[in-house]
Amino acid sequence: MKRFTCDELAGLVTAYLEDALDRPDLDGVRTHLATCEGCERYVEQFRATVVALGDPPPEKLPADVRSRLMSAFRERRRL
Amino acid sequence: MGSFAGGGLPPDDVVVTALRAGDETMFAALLDTWSGGMLRVARSYVSTDHSAEEVVQDTWLAVIGGIDAFESRSSVKTWVYRILINAAKKRGARESRTLPWSSFEHDGAAEEGRGLDEVPPGGRQEPPVAWPTPESEALASEVRGLIAEGLARLPPRQRTVITLRDVEGCTSEEVCEILEISAANQRVLLHRARTAVRGWLADYFESVKQPE
Ligand SMILES: [Zn+2]
Numbered sequence: 001m002k003r004f005t006c007d008e009l010a011g012l013v014t015a016y017l018e019d020a021l022d023r024p025d026l027d028g029v030r031t032h033l034a035t036c037e038g039c040e041r042y043v044e045q046f047r048a049t050v051v052a053l054g055d056p057p058p059e060k061l062p063a064d065v066r067s068r069l070m071s072a073f074r075e076r077r078r079l
Numbered sequence: 080m081g082s083f084a085g086g087g088l089p090p091d092d093v094v095v096t097a098l099r100a101g102d103e104t105m106f107a108a109l110l111d112t113w114s115g116g117m118l119r120v121a122r123s124y125v126s127t128d129h130s131a132e133e134v135v136q137d138t139w140l141a142v143i144g145g146i147d148a149f150e151s152r153s154s155v156k157t158w159v160y161r162i163l164i165n166a167a168k169k170r171g172a173r174e175s176r177t178l179p180w181s182s183f184e185h186d187g188a189a190e191e192g193r194g195l196d197e198v199p200p201g202g203r204q205e206p207p208v209a210w211p212t213p214e215s216e217a218l219a220s221e222v223r224g225l226i227a228e229g230l231a232r233l234p235p236r237q238r239t240v241i242t243l244r245d246v247e248g249c250t251s252e253e254v255c256e257i258l259e260i261s262a263a264n265q266r267v268l269l270h271r272a273r274t275a276v277r278g279w280l281a282d283y284f285e286s287v288k289q290p291e
Contacts, residue, residue, distance in 0.1 A: 010274070011270070013270070013273075013274075014266055014269055014270035014273060015266060015270070018251065018266060020262075020266060037206070038206030038207055041206070041207050041209065042207045045207060045210060045277055045280070045281065046273060046277055048210065048280075049273055049276050049277040049280055050245050050273065052222055052223070052226060052280070053226060053241065053245035053246050053273075053276065054245055054246060054248065055219075055223065056119070056223065056226070056227065056246050057223050057224070057227060058115065059115040059116075059118050059119055060111075060114060060115050060118075061110070061114045061115075061118070061132065061135060061136075062132060065132055065135075065136050066110060066114075068136070069110060069136060069139045069140070069143075070103065070106070070107065070110070072139075072140055072143055073101075073103065073106045073143050074101075074103065076101070076143050076144070
């Protein structure tokens with residue numbers, strides 16, 4: 001098992017959340033998180049950030065662009 | 080949620096057959112499910128709303144023209160997004176020749192060799208301060224705005240990766256295929272981008288914190 005400093009751990013959060021760590025690294029991260037409140041909170045905030053990113057302001061094509069594309073699709077069938 | 084996470088679209092072979100047969104409902108469904116995400120991704124490369132809309136429009140025109148020749152070597156989504164990225168890059172390169180905007184190449188190769196263990200800017204501070212639960216709609220919408228502004232400041236490759244992954248809900252495999260990058264490189268770009276966004280949120284929550 002590896003031992004990580006808090007700084008090192010911060011660099012591994014995405015790999016940890018992606019399940020991309022090898023066994024010794026994963027064990028090292030888990031052990032660190034079990035005993036370090038700051039890093040536990042940091043990882044929680046990382047997760048919260050990902051959740052917040054997944055809730056963006058709505059975005060859509062302007063109506064004129066959409067209707068132009070719909071007619072382009074329709075016309076293609078007549079070629 | 081990402082605009083096509085799950086999305087409710089049928090499997091690719093059904094989609095492709097319907098498009099080839101001229102099924103307008105299916106085309107409209109794709110258009111409405113994916114265009115929002117495509118606009119967000121296009122904005123990583125071009126400088127105005129108008130340019131982003133044109134890139135998305137050109138992408139759909141290429142899809143309409145190319146659907147008969149589409150071979151299922153990739154998913155439809157990956158195919159569409161690759162067309163989009165190419166169109167957006169071209170457009171962005173053209174703009175950077177005429178506009179004072181050329182951060183596009185700056186996060187390129189330099190990013191590749193860096194290890195995951197390096198602490199990116201905006202990384203771990205000692206110790207991180209607790210965040211409030213964003214119960215109120217006002218706070219949630221401020222956070223949304225803050226994130227949207229922040230994403231615009233990220234280097235384009237980081238912005239593209241975090242937009243595809245965390246905003247649009249693509250898998251890492253899809254992102255690697257769309258951007259033609261390795262899994263490790265994808266993870267580095269994603270990690271840097273997430274670290275930056277977390278840092279902005281932390282600064283924001285710190286600034287609105289009630290004195291105890
Ligand atoms: Zn720690």
